[in-house]
Amino acid sequence: MSMISAFYGGKSILITGATGFLGKVLMEKLFRTSPDLKIIYILVRPKAGQTLQQRVFQILNSKLFEKVKEICPNVHEKIRPISADLNQHDFSITKEDMEELLSSTNIIFHCAATVRFDDHLRHAVQLNVTATQHLLLMASQMSKLEAFIHLSTAFSNCNLKHIDEVIYPCSVEPKKIIESMEWLDDAIIDEITPKLIRDWPNTYTYTKALGETVVQQEGANVNIAIIRPSIVGATWREPFPGWVDNLNGPSGLIIAAGKGFLRAIRATPMAVADLIPADTVVNLTLAAGWYTAVHRPKSTLIYHCTSGNLNPCNWLKMGLQVLATFEKVPFEKAFRRPNADFTTTNFTTHYWNAVSHRAPAVIYDCYLRLTGREPRVTKLMNRLLRTVSMLEYFINRSWEWSTHNTEMLMSVLSPEDQRIFNFDVRQLNWLEYIENYVLGVKKYLLKEDMAGVPEARQHLKRLRNIHYLFNIALFLIIWRLLTARWQMARNIWFFIVSFCYKFLSYFRASSTLKF
Ligand SMILES: CCCCCCCCCCCCCCCC(=O)SCCNC(=O)CCNC(=O)[C@H](O)C(C)(C)COP(=O)(O)OP(=O)(O)OC[C@H]1O[C@@H](n2cnc3c(N)ncnc32)[C@H](O)[C@@H]1OP(=O)(O)O
Ligand SMILES: NC(=O)C1=CN([C@@H]2O[C@H](COP(=O)(O)OP(=O)(O)OC[C@H]3O[C@@H](n4cnc5c(N)ncnc54)[C@H](OP(=O)(O)O)[C@@H]3O)[C@@H](O)[C@H]2O)C=CC1
The missing domain is CATH 3.40.50.720 (NAD(P)-binding Rossmann-like Domain)
Structure with missing residues (x-):
């Protein structure tokens, strides 16, 4: 008894x-x-x-x-x-x-x-x-x-x-x-x-x-x-396992990361x-x-x-396991593919915030405006970054x-x-606990059904393709602008094209000789 x-x-x-x-x-x-x-x-x-x-x-x-x-x-x-x-x-x-x-x-x-x-x-x-x-x-x-x-x-x-x-x-x-x-x-x-x-x-x-x-x-x-x-x-x-019903502590950040809004956080990985x-x-x-x-x-x-002091886990281990669980069981309708990088300096934090947090939010809001909808992602992102800045004290110390x-x-x-x-x-067992935590966030906070996992995976594949296409398009635009303005860029471009041409000609010639 x-x-x-x-x-x-x-x-x-x-x-x-x-x-x-x-x-x-x-x-x-x-x-x-x-x-x-x-x-x-x-x-x-x-x-x-x-x-x-x-x-x-x-x-x-x-x-x-x-x-x-x-x-x-x-x-x-x-x-x-x-x-x-x-x-x-x-x-x-x-x-x-x-x-x-x-x-x-x-x-x-x-x-x-x-x-x-x-x-x-x-x-x-x-x-x-x-x-x-x-x-x-x-x-x-x-x-x-x-x-x-x-x-x-x-x-x-x-x-x-x-x-x-x-x-x-x-x-x-x-x-x-x-x-x-x-x-x-x-x-x-x-x-x-x-x-x-x-x-x-x-x-x-x-x-x-x-x-x-x-x-x-x-x-x-x-x-x-x-x-x-x-x-x-x-x-x-x-x-x-995994029951949770509010956004306090890590739960809100797990959602933000799983939905692809939060892709990097200023944290001490070994804390x-x-x-x-x-x-x-x-x-x-x-x-x-x-x-x-x-x-x-x-x-x-x-x-x-x-x-x-009895069973320590660090933020790196936690971040990696959170990410591994997103791979297995992704959240639905993600904004971007989940990522969980830790930044450790002011420079990298500002860089990530500008390039990976604020810029996509602004671009998406432009898209919403163009399609006649209310822009909302920039506001959400600003709130999220404010929340993250308040939690930073606790993830950079032991x-x-x-x-x-x-x-x-x-x-x-x-x-x-x-x-x-x-x-x-x-x-x-931390790995098991963190996996159940992420699943609990999905089920009890986001109220997402496991039946939606295949569709969520498809959605992430589409996001990956959009990401690649976007990067290629961005590269070409930047390069076009550079070559139009700078002689130096044009010379580099000319050098790369002629080098590739020579390489291909050599490769073709050597393969015809073999037969
Ligand atoms: C890859 C993974 C790594 C994981 C890495 C984890 C690190 C995690 C370290 C935790 C460290 C705690 C250590 C102390 C432990 C205690 O002893 S204290 C108990 C825990 N207390 C807390 O966590 C309270 C923290 N929250 C707050 O103080 C307030 O919510 C804030 C952060 C000041 C924001 O205030 P606000 O701007 O007025 O916003 P609020 O009205 O509360 O909510 C606005 C929106 O943000 C959302 N939101 C609120 N909180 C959060 C949140 N934490 N996250 C995201 N969104 C949130 C709300 O849902 C709301 O959305 P909408 O409903 O508007 O769509
Ligand atoms: N969650 C955490 O990470 C940690 C929590 N703690 C401590 O544990 C305790 C519980 O935390 P937790 O359950 O997470 O907090 P919650 O924010 O989930 O719950 C707070 C509770 O306090 C009640 N409350 C707030 N204001 C009033 C009021 N004016 N009159 C009556 N009731 C009120 C809320 O009622 P209502 O539903 O009406 O808002 C709610 O029931 C707290 O003392 C907290 O400091 C300690 C360490 C970490």
Whole structure:
């Protein structure tokens, strides 16, 4: 019998961010491994014209939850969506809902966050710091609370090279930042943001670091653990390989490369690609929830959920495998043939961006205009290049994360739990994982059917022929222009033609002599 599954049985669990990528995988695993849990409260906001119920209905009807519905047919009765906006005071939770949460919750998984790198500091502080502070305040009033699990990121201290499983002090007190956000106007915040975030690359990683300090300062009366995942990718095994449902991290770039928009990226090929599958993060999170509640460690334990020090993969290996999978199973209606080159200097990056990214986009937009359609590729390309520039920080550096707590946790699990809640990345076969990731992107993000693969291959062949024809035509045009303007070019041209003529004459003469 799994100790972890049994532990969550009969429990009331509160999840924030349950509609997000990790939140859904977490909920799915909880229902599948502990179908007798009492209830999962999820804090949800109405979004995109959908009510809470519609959002929950959509999640439960997705492919991710197919297995769960077999194991736990009454799953819809066990989810209780609570209307809440974490940006609002008291989360805009009704009095009745709040009372129920305070009196019943046993475990909290705090996943909600803004993961946008370019979010305005005010908004990032609101969600990643202030909301965490409020949630801790709520947690401290929960009479039955056994554990509070906070999802942070391994990059919350990405200004350091070696990162231990500790909370590093912030140069400015989070409380002061929270206060100042209340009265400073947007223009002043914009001005001071670079000075505040200093060597953090964006507001996301900076506010996640502040969030950890808040957890440390405000969580004295609560039994807490912090999980720090690195770059979360598609699922490895559970509930099935390759599940992914948003464009964050590598997923968006895999689409951009597979569709032939992104053909080169500025990256350090040998830098560690510290990806971690979503199901691995969830397994560690659930195991940490159990350990924190049952063993009640004296201090807040931080768990690094990373792959680099146990089973490293680099960006070159990842890029090559992504490309190899595109060869086997191409994406449909590609713009150009996929390519995945790594540039390492400013010059080559600018060259690739001009020649291989912007120029084809401009040419295609001219074609769209000429055929009476709306030009759109240049705009798309500019957005893509902006996105890539924001991710570059993470693909040109390597970090070392110590994993003592994570390894300790693995060692205290029973063999049964080590199997069911496996977070041992040493067992991960990268080539197989990356192939499944790319297939998952094709199936679950792009919603492309495997039946379309032969047509996609034909399309790539046509693109190759167009590419060759285009290059030949371009060469001839350039050459014609050069010979028309420069005597030197004409002399070279004359020399090449006469050389070829002599060579052919010699070849013809020697072959007639033989017979
Ligand atoms: C050959 C393969 C090599 C693979 C090589 C992989 C390297 C991969 C390194 C990752 C390194 C992360 C390391 C931190 C790990 C964490 O701890 S954080 C969690 C991850 N967080 C993220 O990844 C958030 C990143 N994204 C953002 O911050 C924002 O989307 C951006 C990049 C600032 C763009 O903002 P924006 O211009 O306002 O655009 P937004 O409204 O978000 O989307 C605009 C369009 O771009 C698309 N888009 C959004 N994100 C992306 C994306 N990542 N890619 C492409 N398109 C995107 C959207 O779909 C949208 O399209 P339309 O719907 O308009 O057609
Ligand atoms: N994905 C990754 O690569 C990594 C993620 N992490 C961390 O893991 C956690 C989960 O990330 P992930 O699942 O990828 O993120 P997502 O962006 O997929 O999900 C974010 C969740 O937060 C919710 N949320 C955002 N704003 C509010 C609000 N104002 N009120 C209520 N809910 C809100 C979203 O709800 P809605 O659906 O309504 O928008 C969504 O459920 C985060 O803490 C993140 O920092 C750490 C390392 C890497």
